[in-house]
Amino acid sequence: MAWTRTYDEAEPQRINRWLAQSGVCSRREADALIAQGLVAIDGETVLDAGRKIQTGQTLSLSDSAQAKIESGFTVVLHKPTGVVSAQPEGKQIPAVRLLTRSALVGESPTIPDRDTRLAPVGRLDQDSRGLLILSDDGVVAKAVIGPNSELDKEYVVKVSGAITEGKLAKLHHGLSLDGRQLKPAKVWVSGEQTIRFVLTEGRNRQIRRMCDLVDLGVLDLFRVRIGPLRLGNLPQGKWRVLTAQEKAALIAASVSAA
CATH class of the missing domain: 3.30.70.580 (Pseudouridine synthase I, catalytic domain, N-terminal subdomain)
Structure with missing residues (x-):
């Protein structure tokens, strides 16, 4: 068996949700693996997509299930x-x-x-x-x-124009694009003429358009993080x-x- 883990949480949980929370695969993909008979609990093949795993039980994926999960590039x-x-x-x-x-x-x-x-x-x-x-x-x-x-994305943005508390407040929450209000963003000054943005949405050229609405020009836009994934060095x-x-x-x- 390729992937094996014992469930140690107090409350029972659907197999597909636990596999997703464990970062193994998506819920839909887990359902497909169950339908193909590639998932087992305590050595017994699971065929019910709604099955819950109990505390102390051990879930295993077959080698072919692991191969399917890892086939993407x-x-x-x-x-x-x-x-x-x-x-x-x-x-x-x-x-x-x-x-x-x-x-x-x-x-x-x-x-x-x-x-x-x-x-x-x-x-x-x-x-x-x-x-x-x-x-x-x-x-x-x-x-x-x-x-x-709703994974957040983090950007380091070099701008031209005066950065004021009022502008930062509007960038945080209060702007609309294409007739729809934007979700709240985390916005703070992180250097000379430099603002960091953390967004949970991705409208077309969103940061550039947000800055334009508060009279700031974008000189450089640099994405450094998507959720837990960082660009690093x-x-x-x-x-x-x-x-x-x-x-x-x-x-x-x-x-x-x-």
């Missing part, structure tokens, strides 16, 4: 400015083109080529830089940008493979935030 890229996240137009350079062997940090089971289909999980516009996730893994995509996900233009632990953390954080 996800990378972390430090996207430079001038590169588009997704489908390019004209002479634009798509982010996936940067995923070369020479730009790889660490090891990867594969090196993407022109036929590789990796979609941006949370876009970053052409004029912005920083953390970008590219993936063909639906579980990762749902955790980060799914309809029920990954050099600009370089990429690495998302680790199993990081994937688990994204899934678990998404479940906790929802």
